[in-house]
Amino acid sequence: MSVQKREVLPVKNSNDVVLARQKVRQLAVELRFSLVDQTKLVTAASELARNALDHGKGGSMTVEVIVNGARSGLKMVFEDQGPGIANIEDALKDGFTTGNGMGLGLGGSKRLVNDFSIETEVGKGTRITAVRWK
Amino acid sequence: MNDLAEIISQNEDRLRTEWIRTMSSSVERADLISKAEMNEQCGSILKEIVEGVKTSGPENLSGAGWNGTRELLSSISASRARQGFSPTDVATFVLSLKQPLFVLIRDKMGKSPDQLFETVWSSTRLLDSLALITTEAYTATREELIMRQQQELLELSTPVVKLWDGILALPIIGTLDSARTQVVMESLLQAVVATNSRYAIIDITGVPTVDTLVAQHLLKTITAARLMGAECIISGVRPQIAQTIVHLGINLEDVITKAKLSDAFGLALQRSGRAVVKTAAAAAANPLSGLFGKREE
Amino acid sequence: MERIPVLRMGSLLLITIQVDMHDKLALQLQDDVTERISDWGSTGVLIDISSLEIVDSFIGRMLANIAGMSRVLGAETVVVGMQPAVAITLVELGMSLTGVRTALSVEAGMELLYGNSITGSEDERTEA
Numbered sequence: 315m316s317v318q319k320r321e322v323l324p325v326k327n328s329n330d331v332v333l334a335r336q337k338v339r340q341l342a343v344e345l346r347f348s349l350v351d352q353t354k355l356v357t358a359a360s361e362l363a364r365n366a367l368d369h370g371k372g373g374s375m376t377v378e379v380i381v382n383g384a385r386s387g388l389k390m391v392f393e394d395q396g397p398g399i400a401n402i403e404d405a406l407k408d409g410f411t412t413g414n415g416m417g418l419g420l421g422g423s424k425r426l427v428n429d430f431s432i433e434t435e436v437g438k439g440t441r442i443t444a445v446r447w448k
Numbered sequence: 449m450n451d452l453a454e455i456i457s458q459n460e461d462r463l464r465t466e467w468i469r470t471m472s473s474s475v476e477r478a479d480l481i482s483k484a485e486m487n488e489q490c491g492s493i494l495k496e497i498v499e500g501v502k503t504s505g506p507e508n509l510s511g512a513g514w515n516g517t518r519e520l521l522s523s524i525s526a527s528r529a530r531q532g533f534s535p536t537d538v539a540t541f542v543l544s545l546k547q548p549l550f551v552l553i554r555d556k557m558g559k560s561p562d563q564l565f566e567t568v569w570s571s572t573r574l575l576d577s578l579a580l581i582t583t584e585a586y587t588a589t590r591e592e593l594i595m596r597q598q599q600e601l602l603e604l605s606t607p608v609v610k611l612w613d614g615i616l617a618l619p620i621i622g623t624l625d626s627a628r629t630q631v632v633m634e635s636l637l638q639a640v641v642a643t644n645s646r647y648a649i650i651d652i653t654g655v656p657t658v659d660t661l662v663a664q665h666l667l668k669t670i671t672a673a674r675l676m677g678a679e680c681i682i683s684g685v686r687p688q689i690a691q692t693i694v695h696l697g698i699n700l701e702d703v704i705t706k707a708k709l710s711d712a713f714g715l716a717l718q719r720s721g722r723a724v725v726k727t728a729a730a731a732a733a734n735p736l737s738g739l740f741g742k743r744e745e
Numbered sequence: 746m747e748r749i750p751v752l753r754m755g756s757l758l759l760i761t762i763q764v765d766m767h768d769k770l771a772l773q774l775q776d777d778v779t780e781r782i783s784d785w786g787s788t789g790v791l792i793d794i795s796s797l798e799i800v801d802s803f804i805g806r807m808l809a810n811i812a813g814m815s816r817v818l819g820a821e822t823v824v825v826g827m828q829p830a831v832a833i834t835l836v837e838l839g840m841s842l843t844g845v846r847t848a849l850s851v852e853a854g855m856e857l858l859y860g861n862s863i864t865g866s867e868d869e870r871t872e873a
Contacts, residue, residue: 328767335765335799350634353799353830357838360801384595408839419802422838630833637829644849671841672832677825677848 318386319379325363325392326372334363334375341377341388347448355388355446358426361419362392362442370394370440380445387428387447395439402432451563452571453501455552456494464490466548471541481531489524496520497578506574509581521578522585529589538586542579546572598627606632608639615716616645617709619684621654629665633672640678647716648673651709653684663698670703679719681705683712749774751781757789757858758782758820759851763796771807778811782818789858790815793851795826805840812845823847825854 319341323334338359342352359375366373373394380389399405406421420442424430429445456463467490468483496517500506503513525538550568557564609617618636622628640648650666652658658666670680683706685693693700706712717724749770752759758781764770778790792808794800800808812822825848827835835842848854 328769332765332767339798350630350830350833353828353834354837357799357801357834360799360803361838364801364803384591422802422840425837425839426834633833634829637832641829641849644853646849646853668833668836672829672836675824675832675835675842675847676827676829677823677850677853 315380315382317378317380320376321378322374322376324372325366325375325394327367331360331363331367335360337375338377338388338390341379345379345386345388345448347388347446351446351448354426355390358423358444358446359390361423361426362390362444365419365423365442366392366394366396366440369399370396372396373439382447385447387445389443389445392442392444393439394441398436398438398440399432399434400436402434405432451557451567452506452553452574453498455556456501456549457498459552460491460494463545463548463552464494466551467545470544470547481528493517493520493524497574501574506570509574509577517578518581521581525582525585526589529586530593533586535583535586538582539579542575542582546575549575602627602631606635608636610639610643610645611649611713612717612722614643614645614720615647615649615713616640616643617649617651617713619651619654619709623656624662624665626661626665629669633665633669636669637672637676640673640676645678646720647679647681649681649683649709649712649716651684651712652682652689653686653709655684655689658689658692658698660696660698663693663696663700667700667703679704681712681715683707683709748777751777753781753785753787754791756787757791757855758785758787759791759793761793761796766797766804766807768803771803775807775811775814779814779818782815782820787820789855790820790822791851791854791858792822792824793826793854794824794831795828795850797828797831800827800831800835802838802840805835805838805842809842809845821846821858823854823857825849825851 321337321341323337324330325334335356339352339356342355347355363375366375370392371394373392373396376391376393378389378391380387406424408421420432423444427444427446429443431443432440433443434440464487468486471486500509500511500514500517504511505513508514509518521542524541528538528541549571553564553567553571557567606618606620609619611617616636616639618632618639620632624632636648636650639645650669652666655662666682670682673680681704682700685705685707704712704715706715714724747764747770749760749762749764751774752761758778760774760778781787782790790811792811794808797804808822808824812824815822823846824842827847846857848857
């Protein structure tokens with residue numbers, strides 16, 4: 315698996331979420347994802363960026379264009395130094411929320427991508443990786 | 449290490465005959481490839497191997513001297529993958545060269561065990577690497593084939609037909625899996641927007657079975673259509689499928705279902721404030737039809 | 746300050762969302778809609794999202810909130826023009842916007858809110 319392009323964007327405020335979405339859209343278009351796949355990617359990016367902002371007190375997004383054999387894909391990594399997630403299983407359940415959202419962010423984003431993983435440590439922060447293959 | 453090249457080039461004919469014999473004792477695929485073709489392929493591979501050993505040595509397979517061998521083996525494996533050989537057949541093709549080659553090496557170097565061991569060892573490693581090249585090429589070709597077939601399958605058209613102003617029908621034929629549902633769903637929803645249709649009839653007469661997954665896919669399509677402001681009606685629910693749905697405990701309560709496409713069409717017409725009536729001419733031909741017209745089918 | 750315009754069409758409010766939504770804009774819009782409904786006594790709210798390229802749970806929640814608040818104030822909300830890709834994604838996300846009515850176009854939305862009073866021409870043609 316090789317990385318063809320990498321960009322890092324801050325996720326510190328509401329406007330950064332908009333910029334993160336636009337960056338993901340731009341790369342998804344470059345990769346020639348279908349419109350539905352683009353929409354899924356951008357929506358997942360939006361959910362995860364907002365998650366990093368609301369629950370992780372802000373962090374960063376790294377987007378990578380990756381190639382694995384004949385397949386290419388878009389990889390998004392969201393990192394924050396927030397409180398971490400105490401129970402990942404609960405956090406992925408629909409309707410689970412510690413804030414005032416609808417609790418669809420994490421579980422919903424997982425359904426919008428192909429690979430999804432969460433690394434988290436209470437008190438240290440969270441890193442969420444999401445990949446969608448073409 | 450030119451001993452190896454020498455051994456092979458000097459005994460090419462014998463080696464080739466033995467090779468083909470060893471090969472056919474383990475995998476007989478006379479059905480897929482002719483003797484003459486086999487003979488020719490083996491001959492050119494031996495020539496390329498000699499070339500490779502001479503130019504780049506038996507260890508350095510990425511060297512320029514091996515380009516010919518690599519290309520030849522890849523193209524042979526690729527064509528075998530398409531012809532229907534199994535991965536074992538393809539790997540055995542190269543590996544069966546071992547025995548006859550070792551016999552030759554023994555004949556030549558039997559008297560000095562060190563040299564014999566060296567040569568056998570390096571030729572084993574060489575043939576193993578060549579076998580890996582064939583397997584890799586084989587897999588790559590198969591993968592390519594599978595991907596193309598998947599694509600072709602997806603492109604099998606699922607036509608969205610317009611039944612009336614504002615009423616669409618989507619007859620689904622065959623099993624619905626995730627990839628296909630996405631294509632079907634997209635084309636239906638795009639047609640809904642393009643034709644500004646309030647009603648979409650999904651006809652599942654041609655769907656062999658409805659399991660939980662298929663039902664989920666259908667429900668997703670219906671929910672997406674609803675979000676856009678269109679209503680879906682499912683038709684073509686066969687008695688057997690109706691039973692399965694209930695047995696599986698699938699909740700289709702919020703979904704309008706009909707047994708026949710015509711029933712669904714009738715409902716869509718009615719909901720959009722329309723009715724089908726007999727013309728005056730038909731009513732005149734049969735005076736009773738006016739009375740019972742609505743019940744006639 | 747940037748603001749999403751709320752237009753008055755008879756007894757209806759028409760809101761066309763075209764910009765990339767962020768928190769402040771969404772809160773401002775909720776304020777504006779509820780104030781206009783109570784000021785003008787509107788009975789219906791049409792939210793046109795046909796130019797939105799994504800609807801995430803944040804915007805989804807905003808739409809549901811506006812619908813809920815309007816209902817309390819006596820106005821019905823119809824969300825119109827959601828794009829297919831957006832709808833598919835929203836369903837996958839797990840959001841079905843229950844309680845929010847939808848329509849294909851602003852016209853269809855008005856029809857839904859006014860009943861069938863403003864249609865007619867098309868129906869006459871197709872019935873004949």
